Amino acid sequence: xxxxxxxxEEMEADCLVAVFSxxxxxxxxxxxxxxxxxxxxxxxxxxxxRVLNFRSLNFMPWSKFARRFTDxxxxxxFSFAGFMKLAVRRSxxxxxxxxxxxxxxxxxxxxxxxxxxxxxxxxxxxxxxENEAQIPNLIPKWENLNHLxxxxxxxxxxxxxxAISRNCKHFKELTIPCSSIKxxxxxxxxxxxxMLTSLNLSRxxxxxxxxxxxxxxxxxxxxxxxxDCVGFEAEDKEVIRKGCRIRVLxxxxxxxxxxxxxxxxxxxxxxxxxx
Numbered sequence: 001x002x003x004x005x006x007x008x009e010e011m012e013a014d015c016l017v018a019v020f021s022x023x024x025x026x027x028x029x030x031x032x033x034x035x036x037x038x039x040x041x042x043x044x045x046x047x048x049x050r051v052l053n054f055r056s057l058n059f060m061p062w063s064k065f066a067r068r069f070t071d072x073x074x075x076x077x078f079s080f081a082g083f084m085k086l087a088v089r090r091s092x093x094x095x096x097x098x099x100x101x102x103x104x105x106x107x108x109x110x111x112x113x114x115x116x117x118x119x120x121x122x123x124x125x126x127x128x129x130e131n132e133a134q135i136p137n138l139i140p141k142w143e144n145l146n147h148l149x150x151x152x153x154x155x156x157x158x159x160x161x162x163a164i165s166r167n168c169k170h171f172k173e174l175t176i177p178c179s180s181i182k183x184x185x186x187x188x189x190x191x192x193x194x195m196l197t198s199l200n201l202s203r204x205x206x207x208x209x210x211x212x213x214x215x216x217x218x219x220x221x222x223x224x225x226x227x228d229c230v231g232f233e234a235e236d237k238e239v240i241r242k243g244c245r246i247r248v249l250x251x252x253x254x255x256x257x258x259x260x261x262x263x264x265x266x267x268x269x270x271x272x273x274x275x
Contacts, residue, residue, distance in 0.1 A: 016042035023048070024056055025087060030068040046092030052116075053099045054084065055123070084108055088115045099123040099149075106131045113138040120170075123149040132156055136163035146170050147198075153179035158188040165192035173198040179205070186210035190217030200225040202250070208232035208239065215242045222246065228253040 020032055020043050032043045042048070057065050059080040066078040075082075080103055088095065088111060095116040100108060104125045112119070119142045127135075132154040139145070139160070145168040153176045154160055164171050174189075174196055181204050189196070196218050206229040215224070224243065226232075227250045232239060234254040243249040 013038070013042050013045075017045045017047050020045075020048045021050065025049075025053065026057055026065050029083070029087075030065065030072055034072060044090060046090065046094045049087060049091035050094050051097045052084075052087055052091065052095050053097065054080070054087075054101045054104070055099045057101075059083065059101065059103065081105070081108060085111065088112065091116065094118060097121040100125050102126065106134060109135075109138065113141045117141060118144055120144055120146040121149075122147070123175075124151070126151040127154065129155045132160075136160050139163040140167045143167055144170055147173035147175070149175035149200075151178065152176065153181070153185065153204075157185055158192075161188040161192035172196060175200040177202045177204060181206045181210050183210060186213045186217075189214055194218050195220055197221060198223045201229065202226065203228045205229070206231045206254075208236065211239060212242060215239075215246075223248040223250075225250040226254060227251060230255060230257060232256065 016039060020028065020039075023032065028043050028048055032039045034040070057063075059066060059078075061078050069075065069083070070078045080101070084104075093115060095112075096118055098112055098116060098119055098121070100112075100123065102125050106127070109124070109131075112122075122142065122145060124135075133156055135154065136156065136159050140163070145164070148164070148171070157176070171193070172195065174193065177200055179185075179201070181201055186209075189199070190213060194217055197220055199214070199218065199221060201214075202225045204226075206226055208231060211226060211229075211232055215221075224246055227234075229251075232251075232254055233256055234251045239251065240249075243251075
């Protein structure tokens with residue numbers, strides 16, 4: 001160019017990949033791919049698809065994203081399963097983060113277990129008890145797993161915690177909000193996951209006894225979110241004293257009891273996605 005400036009399409013491929021790796025999936029799938037050949041080639045690099053956050057998109061067939069995707073790729077029928085297969089394939093086995101949307105199925109999770117062996121962060125949709133029973137069998141395929149997030153506590157939590165302990169040596173963060181944390185659950189956390197550095201139990205039924213057991217047994221905790229829980233007082237001096245060693249202790253909004261009771265593992269309608 002006359003002014004000495006280079007065109008975007010003439011940037012080094014590695015630079016383009018570094019920029020595109022910061023983009024969301026919709027930008028990768030329906031925007032930069034269709035700008036020019038150099039951008040298209042860079043956007044197909046597996047390094048651009050290491051973060052598979054499907055929760056940021058609307059996969060309904062009538063959504064703007066779905067319409068653009070079908071128009072640009074000459075697809076007659078859009079489906080989340082089809083798009084996930086495309087994204088997983090483009091990740092080339094390098095995906096480090098996977099966040100499945102509410103409509104994600106067990107088939108999608110099995111696909112991820114086979115094609116994404118390097119996952120470090122996994123956020124699961126709400127699963128049936130039958131599907132939850134399959135998760136411990138998939139855990140060994142993610143030996144690098146560091147953070148696992150549920151919508152609420154799985155019915156086989158103790159078995160799951162045991163599988164993580166045996167197979168995921170780098171596991172440090174667990175999110176299980178909107179749950180009923182019972183004695184056996186606290187025992188499973190302390191027994192199998194004492195190495196946790198971050199634990200999110202927010203908006204759960206969590207008695208002071210179980211909370212104190214976790215505080216005592218997980219000595220490496222750097223962050224504990226027990227906010228808006230039912231079962232202990234946020235201002236309880238013993239809780240505050242026991243948790244003073246933790247860098248971030250969140251207990252705001254927690255109280256001993258609530259009108260109508262709180263004896264369920266299901267998320268209350270007042271609560272929304274924690275991500």
